[in-house]
Amino acid sequence: MDIVFNSLLVHHILSREVESSRPDSMTFDLNGTIVEFSKEDFLLVTGLWWSSIKLVRSVEVMESLQLKYFKNLMTIEVHPTKFKECYKMLEFENDLDVVKISLVHYYVLGLIGKGKIKSSINKSLLDDVKDLEYFNSLNWGYILCERTFNGLKKVLKDKVTSYKENVWANEIISSIAGRTAVQLNNNVVP
Incomplete structure (x- = not known):
């Protein structure tokens, strides 16, 4: 369909x-x-x-994906367009990092559909995705x-x-068509 x-x-x-x-x-x-x-x-x-299972994020210390791949770009939040540009240029150290960063990319630009004008990406997503089991349990x-x-x-x-008001105006204008003016041909506004 x-x-x-x-x-x-x-x-x-x-x-x-x-x-x-x-x-x-x-x-x-x-x-x-x-x-x-x-x-x-x-x-x-x-x-x-709905997920009935809620895990707690692992407390083990892992290198920050934000620092590893985005350096100072994402202090707290970043614009989705900038994130998308950086994502295309990344050189990943391993396949697991590709999966993790791709999940954030998909979440932000696919599922949430962040607008290109007024929104930003919170870097906490990069912290959440470090623990894949936790991220997937959300x-x-x-x-x-x-x-x-x-x-x-x-x-x-x-x-x-x-x-x-705009809907009302459109309804009124369409209801008076033919009563107050007559269109003589298709090239003239009545």
Whole structure:
């Protein structure tokens, strides 16, 4: 199935969010039909899962991947574009480091989809991935679901009124077409 992302449709749906009794879901009123999007739905759509196992990161001292491969580039956070550029240029000492840095790369640019303008990568991911067993035990379904829901809830913050005004204007303009002006031909604005 070919699916094309439609940001206007997503904004339209998000502007119709209503309060939900469940803190782990988002509820929308779509033309009188109440639709709920829960964390279970998120996991079903993404193919991710909840992890009930939570390991503690190993305390053994390992050389920092940040210092080993990124030197002073990542003091606390780095822009995803810079991380991507550096990743392409890295000369790894061993295959395990390739796997570890690639996991961070995939997480940041694939799963999270960090925007190229306003986001940054926290270097703690490089600390977490040093212990692969710990990194793989993280509850990725929960982490990604929380980030997605928080992002969806923030996207229209302070923009709902503006968006509704634009939708209203489009509906009004389309409803008066043919009553207030007549288009004489395709080359002229009525």
